[in-house]
Amino acid sequence: MILGLIGAGIRDSLAPALHVEEGRCHGLRIDYRLLDLDGIAGGAQQLPEILESVRREGFAGVNVTYPCKQSVMSLIDVISPGAQAIGAVNTVVFEEGRGAVGHNTDATGWSWGLGRALPGPDLARVALLGAGGAGAACAHAVLELGAREVVIVDRVASRAEALAARLNERMPGNRAHPGELAAALRGATGLIHATPTGMAASPGMPLPESLLTPTMWVSEVVYRPLETALVKAARARGCTVVDGGHMNVGQALGAFKLFTGLEPDAERMDAHFRRLVNAKEQA
Numbered sequence: 001m002i003l004g005l006i007g008a009g010i011r012d013s014l015a016p017a018l019h020v021e022e023g024r025c026h027g028l029r030i031d032y033r034l035l036d037l038d039g040i041a042g043g044a045q046q047l048p049e050i051l052e053s054v055r056r057e058g059f060a061g062v063n064v065t066y067p068c069k070q071s072v073m074s075l076i077d078v079i080s081p082g083a084q085a086i087g088a089v090n091t092v093v094f095e096e097g098r099g100a101v102g103h104n105t106d107a108t109g110w111s112w113g114l115g116r117a118l119p120g121p122d123l124a125r126v127a128l129l130g131a132g133g134a135g136a137a138c139a140h141a142v143l144e145l146g147a148r149e150v151v152i153v154d155r156v157a158s159r160a161e162a163l164a165a166r167l168n169e170r171m172p173g174n175r176a177h178p179g180e181l182a183a184a185l186r187g188a189t190g191l192i193h194a195t196p197t198g199m200a201a202s203p204g205m206p207l208p209e210s211l212l213t214p215t216m217w218v219s220e221v222v223y224r225p226l227e228t229a230l231v232k233a234a235r236a237r238g239c240t241v242v243d244g245g246h247m248n249v250g251q252a253l254g255a256f257k258l259f260t261g262l263e264p265d266a267e268r269m270d271a272h273f274r275r276l277v278n279a280k281e282q283a
Contacts, residue, residue, distance in 0.1 A: 001030050003259055004054055006072075007065035008037040008044065009201045012224055014276050015063060018252050019259075021272055026262050035062070044068060051075050051092070055100065061093040061259045066196060069106075069133025076100040082107065085170050086140045087163075088133035091255045105254030106137030110192075111145060112253065112266075113246025114219060121217050122189040123147040129181075129206055130194035131159040134221050138192045138247075139163060143171050150176045151184035185211045191239075194221045198228035205229045214238030223248040226277050249273050 001023070005015050016032035023030035035050055037043045047068055054062055064072050069088040073079060076092055077099030083089045089102035114121060126147045128139050131154035139150055150167075154160040160178035167176040185191065185207070197206040199222050207230075212218065218234040223244030234241045249270045256264045 001028060001260065002033065002057070002059045003030055004033040004035050004059055004062040005065065006035045006037070006047070006050055006062055006068055008067055009199065010034055010036050010065060011038075012200065012280070013065075014224075014248070014273060015252065017276055018249075018269060018273060019256060022256055022264050022269055023260065025265065025268065026260070028260060028262070037068075044071065047071060048075055051100065055094055059094060061091065061255075063255055064090050064092060066133070070136075073102060076102040078102065080104070086136050087166055088136050090133065090137075090251065091258055093258050103254075103258055104137055105251040105258070106134055106247070107141040107144075108254050109250030109252070110138050110219070110221075110247045111141045112250035113248075114141075114145075114242055116250075116270075117242040117246050118217055118240060124189045125149045125151070125187055126190040126192060127179075127184040127188040128152045128192045128194065130154060130221075131156075131163040132194065135192075135194035136163055136166075138194050138219075138221065139167055139176060140171075142190075142192065143167060143175060148173075148175060151179040151188070152176060153179055153181050153184050181207060182211060185213075185216075188213075188216050190217045190219065191234075192219045192221070193230055196222070198222040198225075198230055200224055203229065205233060209233045209237065212237040212239055217242065219247075220244040221247055223277075225281070227281075245270075245273055245277065 019032045020030045078101045080103045083104035086104045091103040093101045152160040164176040164178045196202045217240040219242040253264050
């Protein structure tokens with residue numbers, strides 16, 4: 001089975017190792033290829049050609065990551081209700097008779113990770129940084145979990161406004177609102193960080209450390225490195241922290257099942273992910 005990942009700056013992704021090993025445990029040989037836009041002339045503008053090429057080459061499907069989770073939606077044949085509601089696709093399965101079918105496993109993956117790391121979190125007021133594909137999935141997930149209020153912050157204010165409006169159209173209670181960073185974090189019981197800041201290619205903090213308070217939990221989406229500047233700062237400030245590995249494993253569980261039709265072993269995949277991260281960090 002040939003699978004792949006389309007995105008920018010993905011050369012260090014652990015997705016190939018996770019899917020190949022879980023496939024091996026099920027007696028399935030997987031060839032998982034990285035299609036890094038940073039090494040392709042034209043970058044993200046070549047997405048239509050890349051998608052058509054992998055379909056012709058016989059890929060069973062591809063994962064899609066930054067910056068293509070939203071732009072890929074116009075290029076596929078069928079979009080699942082969940083992905084349609086979120087407004088982003090991170091998994092494309094090529095099915096006979098249906099063509100390219102888009103799904104979103106980020107939302108279920110984030111929920112799985114939060115529940116695993118932090119059962120029963122306080123969802124009274126959640127601040128969300130980032131209104132892109134990952135942010136949209138996290139916002140949808142946390143509202144489904146019962147968040148009473150989600151304040152969305154994005155460097156492009158119109159994106160936060162559009163995401164809040166879309167969420168309120170699809171979910172009851174008018175609970176999503178755009179906001180400004182400091183105001184969003186004032187009184188927040190939780191913080192979800194869903195921007196690229198903190199990745200190896202975009203190091204640094206997405207917000208002033210002084211805005212973090214010990215009473216809030218912090219969920220990071222970035223997983224390479226696992227110990228981002230935000231994770232370190234949040235721990236130092238006394239916050240309960242959910243590292244980005246939890247969402248990464250959670251979304252991989254969903255993608256593996258969509259690609260193969262097989263039920264992945266969550267404990268095994270999570271343990272494998274942690275071993276891979278530790279090995280790379282030690283190296």
